[in-house]
Amino acid sequence: MPSFDNILNAFILLSNFVLLPALTYGAQLALGALAVTLVYSILRFANFSQANNMAFGTAMAILLTGFFQSQGWTISGFPTALLVIPLAIVITIICLLLTDRWVYRYYRINNAKSITVVMVSIGVMFIMGGLVQLIMGPEQQIFADGARFIWTAREFKTFSGLSEGLALKTSQLTTILLALLAVGLVFYFLQKTKVGKAMRAFSDNEDLALLSGINPDKVVFTTWLLVATLTTIAGVLFGLDKGFSPLQYHLLLLPVFAAVIVGGIGSPLGAIVGAFVISFSEMLLTYAYKKFFIYLLPTSLEPDSLLQLIGTEYKYAVSFVILIIVLLIKPTGIFKGKVL
Amino acid sequence: MTYLTGKNLFAAYGAVPILRGCSVGVNRGELAVIVGPNGAGKSSVMKALLGLLPSKGEVLLNGKDISALSTQQRISLGLAFVPQNNNVFPTMSVVENLEIGAFLRHDDYQTTLDEVYTLFPILFEKRRQLAGQLSGGQRQQVAFGRAMMTQPTVLLLDEPTAGVSPIVIDEIFANILALKEANKAVLMVEQNAQQALSIADKGFVLVAGKNAHTGTGKALLSDDKVRRDFLGG
Amino acid sequence: MNNLAHIWQSHRQAISILVMVFLLAFVGINQSWVLALSIFNLCLISAIMALGVNIQWGYAGLFNIGIMGFAALGGLSVVLISAPAVPVAVSAGGMNMLFALFLLLLSIVLSVYLSKHKYNKGWVVLSLVAGYFAMRYFYIDAAQAIEAVNPSKTGYLGGLGLPVPLAWLAGGLLAAGAAWLIGKITLGLRSDYLAIASFGIAEIVLYIIKNEDWIARGVKNVTGLPRPVPLEIDLQQSPWFEEMVLWFNQSSLSLLTEAEKTKALSILLSEYSVVFVKLCYSSLFLAILVALIIMANLAFDSPWGRKVRAIRDNEIAASAMGKNVKRQHLQIFVIGSAIVGIAGALLVTYTGQFTPNSYQSLRFTFLIWVMVIVGGSGNNFGSVIGAFFIWFFWVESTPMGLWLAETVQNFAGTDNGVSAFLQDRAHFFRYIFMGLIMLLVLRFAPGGILPEKDKKL
Numbered sequence A: 001m002p003s004f005d006n007i008l009n010a011f012i013l014l015s016n017f018v019l020l021p022a023l024t025y026g027a028q029l030a031l032g033a034l035a036v037t038l039v040y041s042i043l044r045f046a047n048f049s050q051a052n053n054m055a056f057g058t059a060m061a062i063l064l065t066g067f068f069q070s071q072g073w074t075i076s077g078f079p080t081a082l083l084v085i086p087l088a089i090v091i092t093i094i095c096l097l098l099t100d101r102w103v104y105r106y107y108r109i110n111n112a113k114s115i116t117v118v119m120v121s122i123g124v125m126f127i128m129g130g131l132v133q134l135i136m137g138p139e140q141q142i143f144a145d146g147a148r149f150i151w152t153a154r155e156f157k158t159f160s161g162l163s164e165g166l167a168l169k170t171s172q173l174t175t176i177l178l179a180l181l182a183v184g185l186v187f188y189f190l191q192k193t194k195v196g197k198a199m200r201a202f203s204d205n206e207d208l209a210l211l212s213g214i215n216p217d218k219v220v221f222t223t224w225l226l227v228a229t230l231t232t233i234a235g236v237l238f239g240l241d242k243g244f245s246p247l248q249y250h251l252l253l254l255p256v257f258a259a260v261i262v263g264g265i266g267s268p269l270g271a272i273v274g275a276f277v278i279s280f281s282e283m284l285l286t287y288a289y290k291k292f293f294i295y296l297l298p299t300s301l302e303p304d305s306l307l308q309l310i311g312t313e314y315k316y317a318v319s320f321v322i323l324i325i326v327l328l329i330k331p332t333g334i335f336k337g338k339v340l
Numbered sequence B: 001m002t003y004l005t006g007k008n009l010f011a012a013y014g015a016v017p018i019l020r021g022c023s024v025g026v027n028r029g030e031l032a033v034i035v036g037p038n039g040a041g042k043s044s045v046m047k048a049l050l051g052l053l054p055s056k057g058e059v060l061l062n063g064k065d066i067s068a069l070s071t072q073q074r075i076s077l078g079l080a081f082v083p084q085n086n087n088v089f090p091t092m093s094v095v096e097n098l099e100i101g102a103f104l105r106h107d108d109y110q111t112t113l114d115e116v117y118t119l120f121p122i123l124f125e126k127r128r129q130l131a132g133q134l135s136g137g138q139r140q141q142v143a144f145g146r147a148m149m150t151q152p153t154v155l156l157l158d159e160p161t162a163g164v165s166p167i168v169i170d171e172i173f174a175n176i177l178a179l180k181e182a183n184k185a186v187l188m189v190e191q192n193a194q195q196a197l198s199i200a201d202k203g204f205v206l207v208a209g210k211n212a213h214t215g216t217g218k219a220l221l222s223d224d225k226v227r228r229d230f231l232g233g
Numbered sequence C: 001m002n003n004l005a006h007i008w009q010s011h012r013q014a015i016s017i018l019v020m021v022f023l024l025a026f027v028g029i030n031q032s033w034v035l036a037l038s039i040f041n042l043c044l045i046s047a048i049m050a051l052g053v054n055i056q057w058g059y060a061g062l063f064n065i066g067i068m069g070f071a072a073l074g075g076l077s078v079v080l081i082s083a084p085a086v087p088v089a090v091s092a093g094g095m096n097m098l099f100a101l102f103l104l105l106l107s108i109v110l111s112v113y114l115s116k117h118k119y120n121k122g123w124v125v126l127s128l129v130a131g132y133f134a135m136r137y138f139y140i141d142a143a144q145a146i147e148a149v150n151p152s153k154t155g156y157l158g159g160l161g162l163p164v165p166l167a168w169l170a171g172g173l174l175a176a177g178a179a180w181l182i183g184k185i186t187l188g189l190r191s192d193y194l195a196i197a198s199f200g201i202a203e204i205v206l207y208i209i210k211n212e213d214w215i216a217r218g219v220k221n222v223t224g225l226p227r228p229v230p231l232e233i234d235l236q237q238s239p240w241f242e243e244m245v246l247w248f249n250q251s252s253l254s255l256l257t258e259a260e261k262t263k264a265l266s267i268l269l270s271e272y273s274v275v276f277v278k279l280c281y282s283s284l285f286l287a288i289l290v291a292l293i294i295m296a297n298l299a300f301d302s303p304w305g306r307k308v309r310a311i312r313d314n315e316i317a318a319s320a321m322g323k324n325v326k327r328q329h330l331q332i333f334v335i336g337s338a339i340v341g342i343a344g345a346l347l348v349t350y351t352g353q354f355t356p357n358s359y360q361s362l363r364f365t366f367l368i369w370v371m372v373i374v375g376g377s378g379n380n381f382g383s384v385i386g387a388f389f390i391w392f393f394w395v396e397s398t399p400m401g402l403w404l405a406e407t408v409q410n411f412a413g414t415d416n417g418v419s420a421f422l423q424d425r426a427h428f429f430r431y432i433f434m435g436l437i438m439l440l441v442l443r444f445a446p447g448g449i450l451p452e453k454d455k456k457l
């Protein structure tokens, strides 16, 4: 029987390397997945350019961060990126509204088949990808400034007297707080406000919404507003946490869509739950449990291999496999989305 | 010239013509009924009047041509519609469904809401439940209630009694007559032609997208040809 | 004006070919014939890929955005089939690796069997998990052993050393297998599921290829793959080739002195050998492309093709008539992906190297889609035309971009950052440009250059 301290250490270890990062990553995915869900249920197409839109929003935030830093408009200890987020959101909103005006609206008005619109969104995805690489270049960029940690692992150790430390990064705390706020506001908006209810009505039954006098243009406009906001926040938080590189964002498409489908396509709550299913599976399956078990097992049983289920390089494969499993077992997802 | 008029309406789904020059109309304080065999285009006429189905021909409201207006604009002019199918918002609660009906209103709609609840007490009981979980008849009541919430001057009803129990049918008919008394124009599609025509001021018998017969409800009921062909003897 | 439009309407095909020939000749004369031929060859390979995608999209409305993955699988099979074996590595870890893969396969077969026979889902999962761990047990050591064998030169198992054409076939089969797997799972569900699953499988195929060095050296690349055509060096040394070059240049060479002549000849020889090799590839690829198009068109006109069209034009009615839509779509998805796989194998054979880092979805998947859309979705020959034009502009857009950047530079004075920035990033303009072309065609000419006859869009 391991000592109480060792159990605590094992738990702290897991929290530091798996639970907290998974919570953070899940929150970032959830915002992206929520954006996909909104577009899906109101504009009625799977928006393949979501991940690259996130890259665009982040790119704007990075440029603004650079500008603010050069002007000295910073608050010490506070990530400048968070200061500029409102501006980045505004730019992204404009960008998405223009895309809608120039691209998607035509297909909406002409009642195009949804697969045609998906194709169009792939065209947009590549233009966005090209645009972001053109502006930012293909390399990885770190744009987080301010204090890196709320408290470090060492501070935690001296404070608690344990041999394992639980560090809390600024990016983790901001992600969790900001995501909670954003999701909370979106749900409040959809459930309680008149415009939010109109959006839900439009998503439920478009004809009947029109028959109730709901203005479809307003609904579409508001949807893009929300989507751009969620998209930018998701992108910036992901970038603060892991750095920005266009390709990495492009690849986020897979976990974001996996989250949406696992949760049940079209269900906002499902998107959030799905995001955490994906993030926790990814982290839990790619973590090497050796040290964890050293704490818990007697010395005689000490493991000699890494005890890693899947190599870290395959973390994107995890979302794919979960996606496939869900499609095999329950194609409607956890919260019964639309299958056909 | 009636208050709401559809004249010479033509419409098609793809290449298949559905409406071929039919005309309907209803005045305020009047109940007009459209009857006809399945697939005659009854629902399509209503959709054409509301701009949900692109159509050729004239749609006049109070003498003004509204055929270029969007659905939402026509609603704001006082039209309301209870569709035949998919007539509720399934993932929203009953009360939210009714509130959406009052979307364009800026006054206090609580009195109208109370009226709907008095008319359909079951809706008050189930007001927190999702409309998608209600029975067909209950949904019909929600749909009717939602239309009343808009406080329309013209009410278009597509088979408002389908799937509703006989007691509630009587209530709905009574309410329709009350609406008519309140100087609203009511245009209704009914399967139950006999009963509908007997209370209607005006009737249109639609066959294959065209008016086969037009006249007062009484006249149609007593017309031998109409009786033989459409009312089953 | 009306007349011109009329001529275009009635001779779309001929005019497109003419323009293409003209463009290639322009490059040949103004830049170089070697460049013109390389553009032509890659056009042909792209055309084959586009053909595969067009079959999926045009025949069945299937949306494949994992083209890159299927092409990579095709390329991989060239390494696996035609590269020489590495005996030391095979004896170091080959058996264990084989056994590991066998265990994995066994557990998959077992779990499929269990789920088919309605056993408890727990057993299915257990069999998979157990199989995975058993596989990993053997796999880790085997991979290490294999990768340790002369890592700077080999470090992988090598291939079977079989003739190259077999590798193309295998490329098709490998891609078909992957397509079958995701098609089986996602077809019959929402149409976007196939798209996202194909995107996913493509990324994962590449992760595996890049990370599992024992398969094909990962990002260390495999170079010097065998080719089905003679080497330039061999040509330069063979007498018949020299004679041919002499014969072609009789008049110009006869004017030179002996010393000048040998020098000029050696230059000519190296130029001609490159062109000759490229021409060999051209005829090979052209033959394959033509054969595939003929087969595709024959199939489309056969009873099978009639069924395909019936389903495409009205899925609901066709499935009501008892035609199995899902099975049909699976067939088409597999066939189309196999063609993409073959094209991927041809590409690797042509370049003689397998470089996983060169597979980028922007470059592969997207470009092929633009080709299909621009050429005319649903029309096989259209996608060939689309492939030619898009590839041509893709290749030539770099010189054009640089030219633009230079113009800016000249206009704005010597050095002002902007032009340097533009030169540095010029190639990213291509994506935006291509994306715009795709959106514009989708919107204003959804039929593309050669629209398919009698198809509603």
Ligand SMILES: Nc1ncnc2c1ncn2[C@@H]1O[C@H](COP(=O)(O)OP(=O)(O)OP(=O)(O)O)[C@@H](O)[C@H]1O
Binding pocket: B013, B018, B036, B037, B038, B039, B040, B041, B042, B043, B044, B045, B084
């Ligand atoms: N969305 C649609 N697409 C294609 N055809 C349609 C569509 N809706 C209706 N139709 C066709 O139009 C014709 C008229 O339909 P409509 O619903 O107006 O008939 P109806 O008189 O209301 O019939 P019912 O008594 O069954 O309600 C029918 O033949 C129907 O098949």
Ligand SMILES: [Mg+2]
Binding pocket: B042, B043, B044, B084, B158
């Ligand atoms: Mg009807």
